[in-house]
Amino acid sequence: METITNHSSIGYKPAGQFEDTRFEKIHNVIFQDSKEGSKIVAEEIAHLIKEKQNKRQSCVLGLATGSSPIKVYEELVRMHREEGLSFGNVVTFNLDEYYPMERNNVQSYHYFMHQHLFDHIDIAPENINIPDGTVPREELQEYCKRYEQAIQDAGGLDFQLLGIGRSGHIGFNEPGSHFNSVTRDITLDHITRVDAAPAFKGLENVPRKAVTMGIGTISKAKRIVLLAWGQNKSEIVRDTIEGEISAHVPATYLQEHANTTFVLDKEAASHLTRIDTPWLVRTCDWTKDLTHKAVVWLSMQKNKPILQLTDKDYNDSGMSDLLSSEQSSYELNIKTFNRLQHTITGWPGGKPHADDSNRPERAQPERKRVIIFSPHPDDDVISMGGTFDRLVAQGHEVHVAYQTSGNIAVPDHEALKIAEVANSLEKSELFTEVVQNISDKTEEEYDSKLVRKLKGNIRRAESLAATRYMGIPDSQVHFLDLPFYETGAIRKKPLGVDDIRIMNRIIEEIKPHQIYAAGDLADPHGTHRVCLEALFASLEELKSNAFMEDCWVWLYRGAWHEWETHEIEMAVPMSPAQVLRKRKAIFFHQTQKDGVMFQGEDLREFWVRAEDRNKETAQRYQSLGLASYAAMEAFVRYNFQQL
Structure with missing residues (x-):
């Protein structure tokens, strides 16, 4: 690989100077989080723009869409507003667009780019190039040739920004794409469409085709930076960086590009061999x-x-260097076995009057005040329903705080059913308007405020039914409705001071000894991740308060992933009867049971996923030589006081 010049001064280690080269075939850098990594990438782009300006040259940028580059665009906009960064010499070419797709459709990449970047900077409109999703089918091939020629006429791409899909696609170059492929139309892979389904409110609404730059087009860029954030990208990142070049993982073609850097956060890098x-x-x-x-x-x-x-x-x-005259395999085995054994407890709130030196939780205070933060109005019972049940049964004061309304996850037909039932009891202009709003709404439109209110109330009613079943009074159930979520759209607002203020208020009011929260680290713009960041920000602001000295925070995982076995610090076993109680609690969330809107690639219902995951955790403990249980829920402690 060639050494990167001009960029190492702003945070990159030069290519060719890998920390470990035995497995890795693409230069990569790992940052604490996506915000830090995005800032560095934005600085590189700004540096290139200024460098070109000083030479009175155009700066030709290849740009990407999706959640990965959002923070890069936010930082570029900030630089423009606060530091005077001009985009007057910038020419852009976007990677791709759905086909067919109208420009004003909120799911179009044309809409995305203007929303996140172009409407906020001084780029000339004629310098913006985004594949056109409205070109007639019979003219599409010729249009793609013209788009390819336009890139060449501009002098080629100086810099190409990329994300990566779970299928290994870059742009929309799906598995099977050829190394020399150019701009063309392509049929989208099923995984790609599944990942896009939430934005389109269902897989059936996701276009089956797209227009994309080819692998050959991308590979001609002088500089390529690929962004990958979150745990759900970790496996494809490993396969791309460490695997063999293959059309089955199109991103592996980047191994042959002389000036490519993958910019990762800790979660996306977690499966690289040198990390894992x-x-x-x-x-x-x-x-x-x-x-x-x-x-x-x-x-x-x-x-x-x-x-x-x-x-x-x-x-x-x-692992021979782990063994020594002072530490035999026998001693290592015993230490590891004991550490795992000490994570197991049937007393998640601490066992009263017991020696807690080898238990995950404190014995005192005997009766704890507990807040379970649930990003959506069902994550509490899906992710930790068994632990929830034990905490209540063992006499702790358990509060549940639902951080968002979850209204966008209620299908129209469910809201319509409730409105029609209400109307059948007593004719109401309000519910007649709801019925009309839902009936008149097109696929591209968002719910009206009235419909969102109804959907939110449906989720509230389901949550209260579940928490009553679990045995806590309604006064201990809190609906926070954090403002960042209330856009009516899949894309949310950035986390704001009002969100943190609401989080602070409930923590200050309850003064908990325990907090449970969803520790999902997948999509950095996903609701679970944003809700976790809201908690972290609140803890940072409140940790100097005296009552916080006695507060422990336990993180659970959602319906998608579980903690790795070595990470688990508290494992709560469940009996077969508790597994059934957890299942029944999940069933109260009826709108999220059958044909759920945001199913993901996994077609199992949420209660099945939860049971299978809990059983698998128990089986892993058993396979390691520990006791056998029907199921287990797992937690990791977040030591905010040490940060």
């Missing part, structure tokens, strides 16, 4: 946590209980 299993790459500094992770990994790799691992198992797996 560093002992396979280099000599390690064997901390307690890394040792624990390695022994758990070895047990799973060898398919043997931890206490049966031998010196040979360690040596054969590149």
